[in-house]
Amino acid sequence: DEPPGPVGDGIAVISMACRFPGGADDPEALWQLLAEGRDAVTDVPPGRWNTDGLHDPDPEAAGTAYSLRGGYLTGIDRFDAPFFGISPREAEAMDPQQRLLLQTAWETVERAGIVPGTLDGSATGVYVGLYDSGYLAAAGLDRLDGHVGTGSASSVASGRIAYSLGLQGPAVTVDTACSSSLVALHLAARALADGTCDLALAGGATLLVTPRGHVEFSRLRGLSPSGRCSPFSADADGVVWAEGCGLVLLKRLADARRDGDRVLAVIKGSAVNQDGRSQGLSAPSGPAQERVLRAALDAAGLRPGDLDHVETHGTGTRLGDPIEGRALARVVGPDRPAGRPRATGAPKSQPGH
Template sequence: MTVPTREDADHIVISGMALEAPGGIDGPASYWSMLADAREVLGPLPRDRGWPIEEMLSLSRLDGWGGMRDVGGFLDGAAAFDPGFFGIGQREALATDPQQRVVLRVAWKALENTGTNPGAVEGEEAGCFVGTMPSEYGPRGAEVNEYSGHRVVGLGTMSAAGRVSHCLGLTGPSVTIDTSCTSALTALHLAAGAVRAGECDWALAGGATVMGSPLYFYEFAKHNALSADGHCRSYADDASGTLWGEGAGFVLVEKESRARRMGHRVYGRLLASAQNHNGKGRPILEPRVDAQERLVRKTIELAGIDPADVGMIEGHGTATRVGDPVELTALQNTYGVAGSAPLVGSVKSNVGHPQAAAGVLGLIKVLLAGRHGRIPPTLFSGNPTTRVDWDRSELRLATELRPWEPRGGVRCGAVSAFGASGANAHAIVAMPVDEEADNV
């Protein structure tokens, strides 16, 4: 292994985590149980959000539209919120996008996961970087109603990070990010850079998606890109389209020296992260092999590792006919040609596509896999897509729960995210074996 040791560099590390995911998953322990047990945690479309369910399920009758199923990955506790606990009035809470409410709750739990009292960090020079996307929650802003005046900071994409910083009293950089489905990994990249540059002592980084409207169901039905059978079959030959979901996750990033000094456990070292864009020349929704290749190569170079040491890749894996083969080809052209033989998978096969939260749920999956020394299976991966030539490299799909053997006392994993905006993000983390296996 060429991974620097603790004495060689003061790494950026991940020392806290929290998440909420479909199926009642409210933390790392239940998340890992779902992954290890290979469970699909989907459910019917929500009936308590005022969505036109009958119209949605009839979209295929319209000329040029694809159909959709009565299924998705929805948070059980999306509407649960104690405004008084976070110092928010009842009317303001109702006007506040549910994404902000979930972000506050999960950020609080991420601090508790480190052993930190969230009520005792006021005044600390700490940052908050949150990825979100528009959710179309609530009434139109350009009208007179009882929530007027509260919505200026209640919109999900405007002030999610500011909500957290204000609630906790953090005085470092506070940034809300929308790079589509790469938002959470972009947040991680920016947070790590801020800590590395001394802009803050530590930072919370993550993302959240709660669908205030069925906007993306309509958009992707028009593109005929929704799953035809109600499953998100990442990288499978019978994949027919993506399946929307929700989720939220946060990690705490800081320098390793601070983590050790504070007594925080180290889930993993962030060896490198990078982002880029597809550029012009093709439709903005169309992924690009060349752009993804450049990004992966750059991240490997920044990490300073032998790519053959990467044992697990948590891919984007949206189960679209175009996106999955492009992603797999880029991985073959980078990790594959370098002699790497990682197992590739995607948590979207379990929970659906959590959009802005996709990257952080994938990252936490890799960190937990490293800590437990096992790589979870990806559902529906027994029939891998025939749109790529699997004989070109040793990359394979993770079809069952497998041991993850370390190299030189370290397990290295990678995580990817690609956005409809043309943005791409990739990160490489290393999990030292001496940090593994306690309850999380």
């Protein structure tokens, strides 16, 4: 066997599964949502939080939010615990993000035409991007029954998938805020390229199980008062929080071709960096974004002129979008042929951020 090459040789996406707002419960439905331009932002689903006294249009009102709209999933309380060999008591203590990831991971493997049980003992990795949802964070000491600790631990989100499927590759959970899933994907691709694993699940999940994100960003005046996410638009007035889960199954491209897998996409290169100092802890840096874009292009062996479409962060904020847009323009804009514009997209405009 030849040793695995660099990421630039190609990492294949051979399967994907997802749950996103607007009924986008599989990749086909997500594409349909985006193609039709449907707005998936709604009011808070009944029974999600106690919204009494939570809404106040005054951004200075403590403990409230001036908008509660978001991209919400339905049925996050539904989970087939016996299917995964989990007791009802343990399932209740599990962060719904863990439940959602477990279900989506199983579906991702099945959609690749793989019987999940055949991966038991394999060198398959799990790389998950996740943030602390706050589930059971206020639980009293008398509720700590041995399941709450594992049920709320971010580290267990990836570990539980590996445990349930019997996977023996790396199991890693990362939290780099908005970039968590992409950083997970970057790490998974690197692990495949260097031979650490032969197959890898990568992606992430976010659920709004408490209203703290809405309340916190109301104090920062970063939440959209209109309840509309408008990336790169003159109407952009802030972020709209949303829920979702997405996972892909990755394999070295040469191995996927050898095994006759359906290749949905190819990762040619990726890069990760940090902004360093900027005008504030949560403010992006244009020069840093330019550097990471150039590093990703170099890793993929591409030139800026090779790109015809760029999917962006595109939060819909008046601070972040111009910085991101200018960084893209500086990297991929110069010397672009007339009549061949480079398209820029941000799916957040429909399901939210």
